[in-house]
Amino acid sequence: MALKKSLIVTPTPRGADGLPIIRRVLIANRAEIASRVVATCRRLGIISIAIYTDLDKHSLYVEEADEAVYIGPIDQPEGNPHQNGKKIVAIALQVGADAIHPGYGYLSENADFAKHVLESGIKLIGPSPYAISVLGDKRQAKEFLISHAPEVPLIPGHSDSAQDLKSLSNEAERIGYPIMIKASAGGGGRGMRIVRDKTSLLDELSRAQSEAKRTFGSADCLLEKYISRGKHVEVQLMGDSFGNVFTLLDRECSVQRRHQKVIEEAPCPWMDEELRQAMYKTAITIGKLLKYEGAGTVEFMVDIEERKYYFLEVNTRIQVEHCISEEITGFDIVALQIFVAAGGNLKDVPNLQGVVANGHAIECRLCAESPEQDFLPALGTVQRWTPATDILAAHHLTNVRFESSIRTGTVISSYFDSMIVKVIVWAPSRAAAVEKMSLVLRNTVCIGVQTNHLFLQACLAHPGFRTAIDYTTSFIPDNKEVLLRNPYVENLEETRKFLGLVSALFFRSIAKRQSKDAATTRTFASLRGFRNQVSDSSNVPVDIIQERSSGSNIVVKWPYTRGNTDSSIVQAILKPLPPIDTSPLSDSTTSHVSIAKIYSATVSQTLAKLSNTRSQPYTITILKSNVQTHKLPADITSSQQVSEWLVSDLTIDVQPSPGKLTLHLATDTSSSVFVHANSIGTALAFNYFTPLTFGLSLSAAFSNDNASATTSQRIHKAPMPCKVLDVLKKDADAVEVGDVLCVIESMKMEIKVLAEVQGTFRMVAKEGESVAEGAILCAVD
Structure with a gap:
């Protein structure tokens, strides 16, 4: 069985004075990668210096760094300050930084920035400006390889400088459809x-x-x-200034959406040794041609039908997924970057030459997005972040890493990428690694912002990934319908019922906790004797719980038991509330009184059935509970307008079934709550009503439903804070269903706004304008 040791942190070279050559590192980045660099700096005894904008003033990475420098608001006239190389170099000089680590994204593959850093006398923890300029641009990289290494296999294509439509159209015909368009100057799925x-x-x-x-x-x-x-298979390179280039093996990155990776594993389980060694040889050839220094990744596309590989690009930076290479090789790659930047010779690093894979590692990228809406980015406040490391027993957490800069209360902004957390696991075998990752994700709680959390679990559970190794980059598109289902249960009806019961239990406890005598009362004491006129069956303690995604409603009746003094044991009877039939009503005759009559009849019938039922009530024993209050700092705003909320951990035993449950909760408003259950790997949202408030909500909902049926189809609003990039229609233009009306951008992603009805176009927002969530973009009259 493979054994896993702690990462090898290569010491920083020392100068003639006996001191480390690099003692102060400025991190020209933010969030997760900044936290990652801080962690290695701490291990090496290096002082880390973070930079931050107004949106990150409360971010975790700012607190973790030894020092932090404010670089102004995110939206400056000259652009995002994270991309202002001259400003960042000036700050580095002011704080006495010996080196700058650019992370990934932003300026990490900008040759001009690299040149400016070196000219200022500061060391760059990255490759030379020459290597970046040659390899950072896909066209130049291909032209360079054709001239200097014609043996490197290239995908048939067009890489000339001609960019006019006619030239590109002719080349597309020559290549043959389908084709891939790629941004020449970058990667990460952008411009593809x-x-x-x-x-x-x-x-x-x-x-x-x-x-x-x-x-x-x-x-x-x-x-x-x-x-x-x-x-999509890639090779991790590490080079130095002495001409040495080594590999830290390979990674499989084929599980992608929008051409961006979401699950990676190392090593690639599909490749045989002959193909693997040939790929390594090609990668090293490219690295040595450029005298490559630092960490870099050579990416390849492998045609599994022909078992041939083709060069794609070189990422002249550390990759998001570098962690899984660390896990199977044992080397801290950030430490190696710093070692090389300080002038270290990689031949002096023990065991680096001829490194072999130990075990298997998997990384999952938790992203703020909605898989159900074609991975549309999501914004808002993280109302609860509890990683599995705070939930599972220690023996389940060996070789589990969470790399993140979020916590409960973090606000997800439209200015940044949607990836918010990386989850990394290692195990002796691939099967064990998949199993471990599934367990870890099931027991990780992220509430308040839509994420791909459950979607990742569905990918891991799918036979096309779990047991097969020949999956391709079309894995998600080919299986999306299945991947959007819960991988643990086929029908959520029973789960909704029990979690709805917990929601009612939770809100009843809150009511008592907020009362005047909360300080002297047990958490759930309010459930005993909560009643009006016990003898009146229509006046029993009743709640109505609505599961938000399905809209299903459950009536929860709390029977009053005389003499029950144990407030940790309560009883309840559950019954689904039939849909309220409003079909007899019409737009012209509808009144709140009419709706109330129909509602009252339906609820009264349901309560009568509950009162007359001989069914055994559910007995809930509260084994453990806690409630905490969280608040946003006064100077932080969220698109969800959530400023204060509660979080709770609740362990209960429900009889006759499902037995013992440990649940993790967070309120969304004063009358709604998310309940996370590891049995389904996610949280469900519930709205809490009294019979009176439910009736009022029904009336409001009916009024909204009977407004103009096509209003939402004709008026297009911003789904989140965004910028209007392009308006493709003119006022008064005729519009057909499916026409692209305008293009907006948020979280570094372009989104097309499509017409849903025929009509005449009318633009409201202006091209180039930044608008708030809910703002009207355009209309089809």
Whole structure:
């Protein structure tokens, strides 16, 4: 059985004075990668210096760093300050930094920034400006390899400088559809589009060029033949200034959405040793040609039908997924970066040459997005963040890493990427690693912001990933319908019922906790004797719980038991509330009184059935509970307008079933709560009503439903804070269903706004304007 040791942290070289050459590192980045660099600096005894904008003043990475420098608001006239190289270098000089670590994204693959850093006398923890300029641009990289290493296999395509539509259209015909458009100057899935026929070339090219220009500063794109049955495999390189280049083995990154990785594993389980060694040889050849220094990744596309690999690009920076290479090789890659930047010779690092894979590692990227809405980015407040490391027993947590800069109360902004957490596990075998990751994700709680949390679990559970190793980059598109289902239960009806019961229990406890005598009363004491006129069956203690996603309603009756003095044991009877039939009503005759009559009849019938039922009530024993209050700092705002909420851990025993449950909760408003259960791997949201407040909500909902049925289809509002990038129609233009009306951008992602009805176009927001969530963008009259 493989054994796993702690990461090897390579010491920083020392100068003639006996002191470390690098003692102070400024991190030109934010969030998760900044926290990651801080962690290694701490291990090496290096002082870490963070930079932050107004949106990050309360971020975890700012607290973790030894020092932090405020660089102003995020939205400055000259642009995002994280991309202002001159400003960052000036700050580094002011604070006496010996070196700058650029992380990934932002300026990490900017040759001009690298040159400016070195010219200022500060060391760059990254490759040379020459290597970045040659390899950081895909077109230049291909031209360089054709001239200097023609043996490197390239995907058939077009990489000339000609960028006009006619030239690119002709090249697309020559290559043959489908093709892939790629931004020449960057990676990370930005500026990439699949074009399956010539009719969509113009639109997709326009979007790719726009995204490339905003993200990388250059609109240039290249075309490649799209390999439909392909694997994305990459080789981790580490080079130094002495001409040494070694590999830290390979990674499989084929589970992607929007051409961006969401699950990675190392090593690639599909490749045989012959193919693997050939790929390593190609990667080292490229690294030595450029005299590559520091960490870099050579990415390949593998055609699994022909068992051939093709060069894609070189990422001249540390990768998001570097952690899984660390796990199987045992080396801290950030420490090696610092070692090389300080002038270290990699041949002096024990065991680096000829490193072999130990066990298997998997990384999952937790992203703030909605898989159900084609992975639309999500914003808001993280109302609860509890990683599995705070929930599971210690023996389950060996070789589990969470790399994140979020915590309960973090506000997710539209200015930043949607990835908020990386989860990494190691195990002796792939099967064990998949099993461990599934356990860890099931027992991780992220509430308040939509994420791909459950979607990741569905990917891990899918036979096409769990037991098969020949999955390709089309794994998610090919299986999306299945992946959107809960992987643990086919029908959530029973789960909704029991979690709804817990929601009612929770809110009744809150009512008592907030009363005047809460300080002298047990947490759930309010459940005993909560009643009006016990002899009146229509006046029994009753709650109505609504599960938000399905809209299903449950009536919870709390029977009064005389003489019960144990407030930790309560009883309840549950019954689904039938849908309120409002079909007899019409728009013209509807009144609140009419709705109330129908509602009252339905609820009264349900309560009568509850009162007459001979069914055994559920007995709930509260084994353990706690409640805490969280508040947003006064100077932080959230798009959800949540400023104060409660979180709770609740362990109960429900009889006759389902038995013992440990649940994790967080309120969304004063009358709604999220309840996370590891049995379903996610949280469900519930609205809490009294019979009176439920009736009022029904009336309001009916009024809204009977407003103009097409209003929402005709008026397009911003789904989140965003910027209007492009308006594709003119006022008074005729519009057909499916037409692209405008393009907005949020969280570094472009989103098309499509017409849902025919009509005449009318623009409200202006091109280039930044708008708030809910603002009207345009309309179809």
